[in-house]
Amino acid sequence: MKDSEQPPSNNWLQRLEPVKSIFRAATSKLKSRSTQPTPEVEPELKPASNHALKIAGYSLVLMDPDGQVVWTREWDSGGVFEFRPNQRLWIFCGFTNHTKRETEISEYEVELMGEDGMVIERFGNSFGDSVIIPPGESKDFPAEWQM
């Protein structure tokens, strides 16, 4: 490049001003459209990855009409994966009644667990009437999350 083609550094800064204004306008529009409560930290300073949940496993907890836990099980999710905004997650947990008695379920919870094994999200659902699962029968308990 010829010397004469190199703009002085001040010109460069001046030329960036319109870009900066557009960026400021865009970010302020985004802020005003947000339905989230205003956080103390500027939203644009927060990286998007902060909102991702790292999921390593999940569990199903079945409860009887008295609210007592009658069965629970954990599953590995096949490695850690991230659940981010604009994504939807479904988990289908299966239960088979291996006992010789009927199992009565009135509510259940599906929990998402992080890498440290701690519960990071919980989905709960209850049935109007209890669900009876006869011996040897299976039932799926689905859960859904949206970010």
Added chain:
Amino acid sequence: MKAFKANEEESGQGRISRGVEVSGDVLFSDVLQIEGKVTGKLISESGSLLIEQTGEVQADVDVGVLVIRGALNGNANAKSRVEVYKTARVQGDITTPVLLVEEGAILSGAITMGTASPRVTGAFPLEGNEELRKSKGAT
């Protein structure tokens, strides 16, 4: 150019590169990344199949983890989970216990786990997907 190597010595990751077409059954153990085109069957006991944005798979898939960013035309069974991202186009039934779908993905087929088989058709988000919602309170 590395075309296809299903069991690379160190990383355990194989790749079907862009511009490469593979026809037939493909068995792999760890990770297989597809940027080209595959027709046939893709099978792995517990491995991960990554269909990248340029990848086109016309095959039935039976793997541990399935990640889709490209096109899949065929039925998929994943023992652990399926991730469908916004650039994905899926035509076929999916059987998995964990399904992650990103807004913008095109998914047409049944989602099955055990006895539950809610039908999903269209582009996400599917706000009015009543059949899938009904399954939450299934009796």
